[in-house]
Amino acid sequence: MDYNAAGSAGSNKGPNNAEYLALVQKRIDTFLMVHPYLKKGEIPSDMVTASGSGLDPNISPQGALIQVKRVAAARNLPEEKVKALVETKINNPAIIGTSTVNVLKLNVALDELK
Structure with a gap:
């Protein structure tokens, strides 16, 4: 697996819910295991949380960029x-909104580099 969207399931739990916080901490721990060069504070929140449906194919540009080192090593490509x-x-909104990176399109483009 190369780039991935955070979480596999959505959540309707609030940010103070103990179960949700434990799940987020587990995701942080896992993310740091596969990205040992990062510190907890460098992980964008979208890497350890999920959209309401858990089906959002997009991640933040920051989320994609902090994975460059790992993906480059896994694919034997220059960083x-x-x-x-x-x-x-990176998809920038026309008027308002946040920039995103479509994970599927990015992985397809990575496949085409080989």
């Missing part, structure tokens, strides 16, 4: 090449 590709896949 600069993977970073440049991520930057071309």
